[in-house]
Amino acid sequence: xxxxxxxxxxxxxxxxxxxxxxxxxxxxxxxxxxxxxxxxxxxxxxxxxxxxxxxxxxxxxxxxxxxxxxxxxxxxxxxxxxxxxxxxxxxxxxxxxxxxxxxxxxxxxxxxxxxxxxxxxxxxxxxxxxxxxxxxxxxxxxxxxxxxxxxxxxxxxxxxxxxxxxxxxxxxxxxxxxxxxxxxxxxxxxxxxxxxxxxxxxxxxxxxxxxxxxxxxxxxxxxxxxxxxxxxx
Numbered sequence: 469x470x471x472x473x474x475x476x477x478x479x480x481x482x483x484x485x486x487x488x489x490x491x492x493x494x495x496x497x498x499x500x501x502x503x504x505x506x507x508x509x510x511x512x513x514x515x516x517x518x519x520x521x522x523x524x525x526x527x528x529x530x531x532x533x534x535x536x537x538x539x540x541x542x543x544x545x546x547x548x549x550x551x552x553x554x555x556x557x558x559x560x561x562x563x564x565x566x567x568x569x570x571x572x573x574x575x576x577x578x579x580x581x582x583x584x585x586x587x588x589x590x591x592x593x594x595x596x597x598x599x600x601x602x603x604x605x606x607x608x609x610x611x612x613x614x615x616x617x618x619x620x621x622x623x624x625x626x627x628x629x630x631x632x633x634x635x636x637x638x639x640x641x642x643x644x645x646x647x648x649x650x651x652x653x654x655x656x657x658x659x660x661x662x663x664x665x666x667x668x669x670x671x672x673x674x675x676x677x678x679x680x681x682x683x684x685x686x687x688x689x690x691x692x693x694x695x696x697x698x699x700x701x
Contacts, residue, residue: 477660491546491577494547495546495547495549495575498543498547498548498549498552499552500542500552500553500556500611500612504551504552505555505556506554506555507526507550507554507555507558508528508555508558510528510529511526511527511528511558511561511562512525512526512527513525513526513550513554514527516569518569518571518590518591518594518595519590519591519593519594519598520590521571521572521573521587521590521591521594522571522572523569523570523571523572523591524550524554524569524570524572525567525568525569525570526554526557526558526561526567526568526569526570527561527567527568528558528561528562530565531561531562531565531566531567532565532566532567533567534601534605535564535565535566535567535605535606535607536566536567536568536569536595536599536601536605536606536607537557537560537561537564537566537567537568537569537606537607537608537609538568538569538571538588538591538592538595538606538607538608538609538633539553539556539557539560539561539568539569539570539608539609539610539614540571540573540588540608540609540610540613540614540615540617540618540621541553541557541570541610541611541613541614542610542611542612542613542614542615542639542640542642543575543612543613543614544612544613544642544666544667544670544673544674545575545576545584545613545670545673545674546575546576546577546670546673546674547575548575548613548614549572550570550572553570553611553614554570556611557570557609560609560637564607566607569591569595571587571588571591573587573588573591573617574587576670576673576674576676577673577674577676580673580674580675580676580678581674581675581676581678584613584617584674585617585620585621585624588617588620588621589621589624592606592608592621592625602631603630603631603632603633603634604631604633604634605634606633606634607633607634607635607636607637608621608622608633608635608636608637609636609637609638609639610637610638610639610641611639611640611641612639612640612641612642612662613642613670613674614639614641615638615639615640615641615642615643616641616642616643616645618636618637618638618641619636619638619641619643622636640662642667642670645671645674645675645680646671646680646681647664647667647668647671652664652667
């Protein structure tokens with residue numbers, strides 16, 4: 469990991485004098501950790517439309533068709549696709565013995581909040597209704613922004629009074645779009661990739677002016693004013 473971090477820092481120095489790439493160029497080149505890993509040849513990939521959302525089924529040999537992992541990719545809500553994250557999704561599916569549904573949710577800044585979570589919810593409902601899967605046969609996993617979307621899916625499902633998935637896996641999730649945590653400054657030097665400036669820009673592009681604090685206050689239960697467990701605090 470240290471070799472990867474050092475290589476990334478060297479790349480940053482080398483490109484400091486170059487023109488900033490366009491969004492299209494960043495999307496085309498995006499690979500978590502700067503390394504692209506293709507989906508293994510023995511994993512069957514099939515395109516599908518999940519509740520109106522473009523998606524892919526990934527099935528490693530022996531995957532249980534009755535159990536599904538809903539995988540939500542990272543990329544700051546504006547990068548990422550099957551190309552960049554398909555191998556990770558396939559690896560998790562293989563390890564768990566589950567089929568994987570990989571939705572290509574809409575990306576910011578063209579499609580700001582709540583487009584991404586709307587697409588994730590649509591894919592979730594499609595699994596529950598069109599695919600007739602019980603919530604207990606579905607797990608959800610996401611990295612970075614996908615981890616934040618996983619939390620948003622859990623909260624929305626809970627607030628709607630619906631059954632929750634059997635499990636959720638959060639990998640370095642983006643759960644504080646205000647960037648208010650102490651680690652944003654105390655540990656900034658330890659992470660050359662997810663810098664505070666970059667995270668704030670991603671959040672700004674995704675929210676497009678939406679006040680995240682006000683959105684949470686609206687979700688607060690009237691029976692929980694000021695409680696430490698209240699989600700708006």
